[in-house]
Amino acid sequence: MGTNRIEAFSDGVIAIIITIMVLELKVPHGADLASLTALGPVFCAYVLSFVYFGIYWNNHHHLMHAAKRVNGSVLWANLHVLFWLSLLPFTTNWMGENHLAPWPTALYGFDLFMTAVAWYILARALIGLHGANSMLERAIGADPKGKISVVLYLVAIAASFWEPWVAAALYALVAMWLVPDRRVEKVTLTEEQ
Amino acid sequence: MGTNRIEAFSDGVIAIIITIMVLELKVPHGADLASLTALGPVFCAYVLSFVYFGIYWNNHHHLMHAAKRVNGSVLWANLHVLFWLSLLPFTTNWMGENHLAPWPTALYGFDLFMTAVAWYILARALIGLHGANSMLERAIGADPKGKISVVLYLVAIAASFWEPWVAAALYALVAMWLVPDRRVEKVTLTEEQ
Amino acid sequence: MGTNRIEAFSDGVIAIIITIMVLELKVPHGADLASLTALGPVFCAYVLSFVYFGIYWNNHHHLMHAAKRVNGSVLWANLHVLFWLSLLPFTTNWMGENHLAPWPTALYGFDLFMTAVAWYILARALIGLHGANSMLERAIGADPKGKISVVLYLVAIAASFWEPWVAAALYALVAMWLVPDRRVEKVTLTEEQ
Amino acid sequence: MGTNRIEAFSDGVIAIIITIMVLELKVPHGADLASLTALGPVFCAYVLSFVYFGIYWNNHHHLMHAAKRVNGSVLWANLHVLFWLSLLPFTTNWMGENHLAPWPTALYGFDLFMTAVAWYILARALIGLHGANSMLERAIGADPKGKISVVLYLVAIAASFWEPWVAAALYALVAMWLVPDRRVEKVTLTEEQ
Numbered sequence: 001m002g003t004n005r006i007e008a009f010s011d012g013v014i015a016i017i018i019t020i021m022v023l024e025l026k027v028p029h030g031a032d033l034a035s036l037t038a039l040g041p042v043f044c045a046y047v048l049s050f051v052y053f054g055i056y057w058n059n060h061h062h063l064m065h066a067a068k069r070v071n072g073s074v075l076w077a078n079l080h081v082l083f084w085l086s087l088l089p090f091t092t093n094w095m096g097e098n099h100l101a102p103w104p105t106a107l108y109g110f111d112l113f114m115t116a117v118a119w120y121i122l123a124r125a126l127i128g129l130h131g132a133n134s135m136l137e138r139a140i141g142a143d144p145k146g147k148i149s150v151v152l153y154l155v156a157i158a159a160s161f162w163e164p165w166v167a168a169a170l171y172a173l174v175a176m177w178l179v180p181d182r183r184v185e186k187v188t189l190t191e192e193q
Numbered sequence: 194m195g196t197n198r199i200e201a202f203s204d205g206v207i208a209i210i211i212t213i214m215v216l217e218l219k220v221p222h223g224a225d226l227a228s229l230t231a232l233g234p235v236f237c238a239y240v241l242s243f244v245y246f247g248i249y250w251n252n253h254h255h256l257m258h259a260a261k262r263v264n265g266s267v268l269w270a271n272l273h274v275l276f277w278l279s280l281l282p283f284t285t286n287w288m289g290e291n292h293l294a295p296w297p298t299a300l301y302g303f304d305l306f307m308t309a310v311a312w313y314i315l316a317r318a319l320i321g322l323h324g325a326n327s328m329l330e331r332a333i334g335a336d337p338k339g340k341i342s343v344v345l346y347l348v349a350i351a352a353s354f355w356e357p358w359v360a361a362a363l364y365a366l367v368a369m370w371l372v373p374d375r376r377v378e379k380v381t382l383t384e385e386q
Numbered sequence: 387m388g389t390n391r392i393e394a395f396s397d398g399v400i401a402i403i404i405t406i407m408v409l410e411l412k413v414p415h416g417a418d419l420a421s422l423t424a425l426g427p428v429f430c431a432y433v434l435s436f437v438y439f440g441i442y443w444n445n446h447h448h449l450m451h452a453a454k455r456v457n458g459s460v461l462w463a464n465l466h467v468l469f470w471l472s473l474l475p476f477t478t479n480w481m482g483e484n485h486l487a488p489w490p491t492a493l494y495g496f497d498l499f500m501t502a503v504a505w506y507i508l509a510r511a512l513i514g515l516h517g518a519n520s521m522l523e524r525a526i527g528a529d530p531k532g533k534i535s536v537v538l539y540l541v542a543i544a545a546s547f548w549e550p551w552v553a554a555a556l557y558a559l560v561a562m563w564l565v566p567d568r569r570v571e572k573v574t575l576t577e578e579q
Numbered sequence: 580m581g582t583n584r585i586e587a588f589s590d591g592v593i594a595i596i597i598t599i600m601v602l603e604l605k606v607p608h609g610a611d612l613a614s615l616t617a618l619g620p621v622f623c624a625y626v627l628s629f630v631y632f633g634i635y636w637n638n639h640h641h642l643m644h645a646a647k648r649v650n651g652s653v654l655w656a657n658l659h660v661l662f663w664l665s666l667l668p669f670t671t672n673w674m675g676e677n678h679l680a681p682w683p684t685a686l687y688g689f690d691l692f693m694t695a696v697a698w699y700i701l702a703r704a705l706i707g708l709h710g711a712n713s714m715l716e717r718a719i720g721a722d723p724k725g726k727i728s729v730v731l732y733l734v735a736i737a738a739s740f741w742e743p744w745v746a747a748a749l750y751a752l753v754a755m756w757l758v759p760d761r762r763v764e765k766v767t768l769t770e771e772q
Contacts, residue, residue: 005200005254007584012208015591016402019599020212022665024220027603027672031680050665054658058651061584072251076372079247086215086243093220101224179655198393198447205401209595213405217413265444269565272440279408279436286413294417391586391640398594406598410606458637462758465633472601472629479606487610 003064006078010060013082017089018053021046024093045096045108049088051175052112056085059119066139067126074129077122084115095168105167106160112171113153120146149174196257199271203253206275210282211246214239217286238289238301242281244368245305249278252312259332260319267322270315277308298360299353305364306346313339342367389450392464396446399468403475404439407432410479431482431494435474437561438498442471445505452525453512460515463508470501491553492546498557499539506532535560582643585657589639592661596668597632600625603672624675624687628667630754631691635664638698645718646705653708656701663694674747684746685739691750692732699725728753 025042028035070078091111095104123140130136156170218235221228263271284304288297316333323329349363411428414421456464477497481490509526516522542556604621607614649657670690674683702719709715735749 005204008201008587009204009208009250011584011588012205012398012591013212015588016209016212016595017215018661019592019595019665020216022596022669023216023599023602025666025669027669027676031673031677031683033682036682036686047662050658050662054655057588057658058654061654072373075251075254076247079243079250082211083240083243086212087218090215090218090220094224097220098224103226103229104224107229180651198397201394202397202401202443205398205591206405209402209405210408213409216409265566268444268447269440272436272443275404276433276436279405280411283408283411283413287417290413291417296419296422297417300422391590394587395590395594395636398591399598402595402598403601406602409602458759461637461640462633465629465636468597469626469629472598473604476601476604476606480610483606484610489612489615490610493615 003067003070006070006075007060007064010064010078010082011057014053014057014060014085017086018050021049021089021092024089024096041099042093042096045092048172048175049092051179052088053085055175055178056081056115056119063123063126063136063140066136068130068136070126071129074122074125077118077125081115081118081122084111084118087111088115100164100168102161102164105164106157109153109157109160109167109171112174113150113157116146116150116153120150145178149178196260196263199263199268200253200257203257203271203275204250207246207250207253207278210279211243214242214282214285217282217289234292235286235289238285241365241368242285244372245281246278248368248371249274249308249312256316256319256329256333259329261323261329263319264322267315267318270311270318274308274311274315277304277311280304281308293357293361295354295357298357299350302346302350302353302360302364305367306343306350309339309343309346313343338371342371389453389456392456392461393446393450396450396464396468397443400439400443400446400471403472404436407435407475407478410475410482427485428479428482431478434558434561435478437565438474439471441561441564442467442501442505448525449509449512449522452522454516454522456512457515460508460511463504463511467501467504467508470497470504473497474501486550486554488547488550491550492543495539495543495546495553495557498560499536499543502532502536502539506536531564535564582646582649585649585654586639586643589643589657589661590636593632593636593639593664596665597629600628600668600671603668603675620678621672621675624671627751627754628671630758631667632664634754634757635660635694635698642702642705642715642719645715647709647715649705650708653701653704656697656704660694660697660701663690663697666690667694679743679747681740681743684743685736688732688736688739688746688750691753692729692736695725695729695732699729724757728757 025039025046028039067074088111091104091108095101095108098104120143123143127134127137127140152170152174156167156174159166159170218232218239221232260267281304284297284301288294288301291297313336316336320327320330320333345363345367349360349367352359352363411425411432414425453460474497477490477494481487481494484490506529509529513520513523513526538556538560542553542560545552545556604618604625607618646653667690670683670687674680674687677683699722702722706713706716706719731749731753735746735753738745738749
């Protein structure tokens with residue numbers, strides 16, 4: 001069983017989640033600038049989640065590009081990733097509307113944490129299917145960035161109850177740090193030469 | 194006529210339904226933990242339906258993989274399956290918001306029942322097109338799990354008016370029992386060897 | 387330029403519209419049967435529009451299957467069809483919520499009428515591109531069903547202001563009459579032999 | 580890495596945004612003609628944005644058709660375009676509901692302006708990847724229409740605070756002027772001969 005349909009389905013789900021988020025940017029009743037700036041926190045949360053969706057979409061692209069086939073376990077591991085991503089519009093909006101209150105900020109981090117864990121399970125399921133020393137295994141490697149980001153999400157969750165702005169800054173920093181992540185891309189290119 | 198476009202369209206519809214469901218997880222006004230836990234029943238219903246969508250998506254994947262071609266009857270039988278699936282966000286939410294009240298719980302089971310019936314019609318339409326003894330016919334086979342699940346949905350519908358928690362438990366148990374269902378996958382692999 | 391991407395895009399739009407419609411089935415506050423039956427008219431309108439989407443999706447499938455290539459005019463003619471289809475959830479719901487009041491019932495027919503006109507323009511644009519006597523031209527032919535349905539929509543619009551139930555019955559009858567429409571399919575199969 | 584998946588993902592996002600916009604056409608409570616005509620401004624804004632989505636979808640089609648491959652920078656530049664497009668339903672509706680009040684009308688133009696800028700960055704990223712004198716570079720060329728449209732958006736933003744109808748007329752005129760834009764198509768066809 002090839003990777004085409006799992007790619008198409010995941011792309012569909014991610015594309016829909018990314019655009020559904022914008023529905024939470026409720027059109028204000030007023031027509032002045034103040035009505036618009038009141039949406040600032042929700043908008044910032046939207047931008048942050050948009051970047052995270054971009055990161056996961058890119059990584060998914062690379063992971064499936066390196067994979068040759070999928071089985072039932074991979075399909076379910078993939079759905080598990082999509083499940084936690086599908087909750088991101090909810091957690092994004094709860095955090096944005098409550099101006100970084102502790103519980104919403106912690107829940108946002110929890111969702112990122114669970115997505116990262118689900119991603120790890122997906123990567124392991126694919127490696128288990130393709131075997132050790134496969135191109136895929138080397139492409140994913142020890143994945144230090146993935147492991148460090150998981151720790152940082154946990155730190156941010158704890159920080160949410162102490163100083164939520166620290167948590168939000170951590171979420172943003174992790175995103176900026178993950179964007180130029182081309183591990184899989186590099187190995188894939190090397191393999192193809 | 195190949196199966197590509199019917200696969201792509203069905204994936205699109207399922208991907209959209211699965212993500213539209215999350216729109217019903219209305220962002221609470223409060224920012225405390227109690228506001229979040231109040232969403233518990235709706236969230237549990239969301240998880241349950243997410244798993245059912247995963248089951249149908251996987252089975253659809255396998256069914257279309259085994260099929261070679263489609264005709265007008267298959268297209269309409271497929272739309273019929275998608276119709277009952279498209280109602281699942283509505284029935285999921287009605288059940289979740291009413292904390293397993295009898296009618297909503299029964300309607301949820303009715304929707305699962307009709308989806309299973311529509312699935313049976315789709316499978317028959319495909320077998321009718323590919324002929325008896327085709328790979329597809331052997332792949333689907335007598336489908337005992339499918340038939341038993343239909344009976345269990347009917348039992349759950351009846352139980353909804355007696356003790357709705359029994360019905361909800363049945364829905365969950367059937368889902369857990371259907372997840373590792375790899376009938377079609379196995380036969381397909383055998384054929385390809 | 388091939389027809390792949392226009393097919394994929396159109397499928398995406400139709401899949402989204404078909405599932406967005408279900409969002410208008412607002413979850414009732416009550417948990418009894420009366421709350422559910424109050425949704426009857428909106429549900430019937432939903433079923434009717436679902437069938438029309440199925441018809442257009444099937445016909446689009448067949449039309450693009452017979453087409454070999456597209457150009458800028460076809461792309462815009464296709465977007466024009468999608469535009470009128472995209473308004474169908476709105477007109478469906480206005481008609482359903484107002485229990486077949488004259489103006490909503492007439493607007494529903496107007497939307498079907500404009501979709502049929504846009505479809506005719508799309509078919510002409512494709513024939514213009516492929517040339518007379520092409521497989522596509524013979525596949526579409528004089529299209530008596532298409533022309534008669536346009537007249538019936540106009541009759542139904544007029545009937546909306548006299549007796550809306552007649553209009554609704556006409557919409558349903560035209561849909562049932564269009565479902566088994568396999569003109570393009572037949573000619574395509576003949577050509578391939 | 581090919582352009583298939585970036586095309587499919589972008590099509591998905593555009594298809595969803597285009598249909599999500601229609602959700603803002605809220606079904607009126609009344610059933611008479613006056614209830615419908617009250618939606619006039621929102622409807623006009625919807626039509627305008629639909630045309631802009633058509634323009635971007637067509638241009639994206641042509642751009643990716645001329646491109647041979649993508650890299651990480653192109654993926655992010657593409658997501659950047661989709662980000663500004665994803666805000667269009669919000670800006671469209673704010674403008675439509677406020678009957679061309681100054682700030683909403685200016686914000687609509689700002690969104691169009693940022694989309695055009697993001698498009699320019701995407702085109703540069705693709706040219707940088709394919710090299711000067713590539714088919715792609717000649718296909719895009721000096722892009723006078725693109726540059727002039729950016730200036731016209733800025734003029735319209737300024738006009739929003741003076742006479743918003745002038746700004747709206749400019750948005751409509753630019754759209755009508757961009758529709759028959761077949762630069763990329765022409766060069767692509769020439770190359771293929």
